[in-house]
Amino acid sequence: MAKTHRDRIIEAASALLTEGGRDAVSTRAVSAAAGVQAPAIYRVFGDKQGLLDAVxxxxxxxxxxxxxxxxxxxxxxxxxxxxxxxxxxxxxxxxxxxxxxxxxxxxxxxxxxxxxxxxxxxxxxxxxxxxxxxxxxxxxxxxxxxxxxxxxxxxxxxxxxxxxxxxxxxxxxxxxxxxxxxxxxxxxxxxxxxxxxxxxxxxxxxxxxxxxxxxxxxxxxxxxxxxxx
Missing domain, CATH: 1.10.357 (Tetracycline Repressor; domain 2)
Incomplete structure (x- = not known):
């Protein structure tokens, strides 16, 4: 089954969190790691806190x-x-x-x-x-x-x-x-x-x-x- 934008974003953010802690989970870093545009993160999760809650x-x-x-x-x-x-x-x-x-x-x-x-x-x-x-x-x-x-x-x-x-x-x-x-x-x-x-x-x-x-x-x-x- 192909991964959705949501799956890729959460996996990328989780990896960044493990490697560098919460401060490493920036919108720019997550979008680059997940291969998506930054606005996609806000469309899926609303804001950064929504992303962190999902992670x-x-x-x-x-x-x-x-x-x-x-x-x-x-x-x-x-x-x-x-x-x-x-x-x-x-x-x-x-x-x-x-x-x-x-x-x-x-x-x-x-x-x-x-x-x-x-x-x-x-x-x-x-x-x-x-x-x-x-x-x-x-x-x-x-x-x-x-x-x-x-x-x-x-x-x-x-x-x-x-x-x-x-x-x-x-x-x-x-x-x-x-x-x-x-x-x-x-x-x-x-x-x-x-x-x-x-x-x-x-x-x-x-x-x-x-x-x-x-x-x-x-x-x-x-x-x-x-x-x-």
């Missing part, structure tokens, strides 16, 4: 394909631990791309970062369903995201020979210990009222024993219990 999305698909090596198991906490390692490993293997996705201080998230957040939220939700989450899903997801992003960007900023290989694992275990509670799957959870409320809140949409107003009221009560800790 980030293209590169993120590589990350998603690598996640096939992180299958879902019966232990959602162990899955989150492996997911952290995969995330950090991807960032160190693709520092320019990772910095493009996560290093931009502009408000909001890039489409690629939003997709990653949705995957993380799903992992956190499974921990909540298992009765092993010690705080609300939203807070846990934000904490894992902030810590993982910070550790990865910190390691990227360091010379490779100076990186502490234990830094990521230490942060990972500390964060997971903070957001989780209770024994491994198969045992009776003992995380107190917060973990119980979070677990019930996670599965509340499935219940048919309550009508909509009753579910809304119970959800409010559970949220108050979950945030009280």
């Amino acid at each position: 980030a999305g293209h590169g993120f698909q590589t990350y998603l394909r690598s996640k096939k090596d992180n299958p879902v198991t019966d232990d959602p906490v162990a899955d989150l631990r492996r997911g952290w390692d995969l995330h950090v490993g991807f960032g160190l293997a693709h520092p320019a791309l990772y910095s493009l996705i996560y290093g931009d201080p502009r408000p909001g998230e890039s489409p690629a970062a939003r997709q990653a957040s949705e995957i993380l939220s799903g992992m956190i939700h499974r921990i909540a369903e298992a009765g092993r989450l010690a705080m609300t899903e939203e807070r846990a997801a934000l904490l894992v995201h902030a810590a993982g992003r910070g550790i990865t960007l910190t390691l990227i900023s360091m010379p490779e020979e100076q990186r502490d290989p234990a830094l990521s694992a230490t942060a990972r275990d500390a964060v997971i210990a903070t957001i989780t509670t209770g024994p491994p799957p198969g045992a009776t959870p003992d995380g107190g009222p917060v973990a119980a409320a979070v677990a019930l809140r996670a599965v509340l949409p499935r219940t048919t024993a309550l009508n909509a107003p009753e579910r809304a009221l119970l959800a409010d009560w559970l949220d108050r219990i979950a945030t009280s800790g």
